[in-house]
Amino acid sequence: MIIVMIRTIILYFLVVLTMRIMGKRQIGQLQPFELVIAIMISELASLPMQDTRIPLIHGIIPIITLLVLEIILSVLQLKSEKARSILCGKPTILINNGKIDYYALKNQRINMNDLLEELRLKSFFNINDIEFAILETSGQLSIIPKTPLNPTTKKDLNIQSSQEVLPVTLILDGKINYESLNLINKDYNWLVNELKKQSIDSPKDAFIAILDSNQKFYCQKYIRIKEEQS
Template sequence: MIIVVIRTLILYTLVIVALRLMGKREIGQLQPFELVVILMISDLAAVPSENVGIPLLSGIIPILVLLSASLTLAWISLKSEKARDIICGKPSILIERGQIIEEEMKKNCYNLTDLLEELRLKNVPNIADVEFAILENNGQLSVIPKAHKRPTIPEDFHIMPQFEGLPLTIIMDGKLNSKTLEKSNKTLNWLKDELKKQGTKIEDVLLASLDSSGTLYVQAKLEKKPQLK
């Protein structure tokens, strides 16, 4: 039993390392060759972990070969546009200037029901409002509405909003992040004073973040929140 556990942990670690080396992507954003590699790696890892009679190397070596092949293809597609088109394919325009391209629909086995469903998911229920709809290599549908149907933005009204940077997390689960506090150009005494105004202290804070305008957001831990009378 111990041998099975050890073998499983080794294969599990190897699979995690392999997935990390392949990069950070959601399943829906994987290229076809990447999805195939993941499926094959999972199958190769399952067999040696279930059957002690199979040598561990029989699972490790194929996984390393697949990982090497995947990284090689990724490197080639990164360096060569022509190779990228062959390996990953090209996006297909399903709607162009408001007109459905039937040939592309048939080529990608994409029916009208699927198209209308994806448009609804993109908050474009009326196909007449679509300028372009592009089926990306990862299977996602990119929708570009017609100019007069797009949401308005401040630039349309000649308004220049103030810069909004990323909020800095200063306290998380009662622990102070000194580096983030230093990056915010605030002092520890300032932080303690702000927390004191809200009737709490560092170790009692679940989350505290500072936005680009200098506003401090604080949420105390549930058991430390003041009780309303």
């Protein structure tokens, strides 16, 4: 009995340490490869607890191996957009410009009842109020409402406003997304000029550059916040 308790305590703290190293995401925010690793770790930890005939090391080594694999995959998808697309997939637009994309629903195997339920959980009860609904890679649904009907009550105050659009990522980790540039009908020279306005000489020096939902250009250099404050 004491041996079982000791093995359980060791495996418990090992799993807690492993999940702590993996990060602070909630279960619903895990990417597919992270969720698979989390499930496998829980299964590997439970086997040596239940069966004392299994050497404890046979549970510890696979857990550490999965932890190393998760770290490698996380770094890989952080550095490479192509790897991120393979491992995590891409967001899917389910409602585009106020219109439901039937084929996007079909590809994601989501029926209308599921979509309407998710909208209600986000406190949207009318499809006419929604401009964009985006299924994120984590499975969460992001919603951009039609501007006159959003919580800022611009319609109530009779404030003239233009419809917001989807933000477009132009640079990530110093790498230019030419597909996004073509999407907004801009070229490399325009991007470089916008960066220079923000005192960034080269796209490689930009950590991120985005054309936001209000068509405003936002960018940030590679810099540590603590260094900037000091």
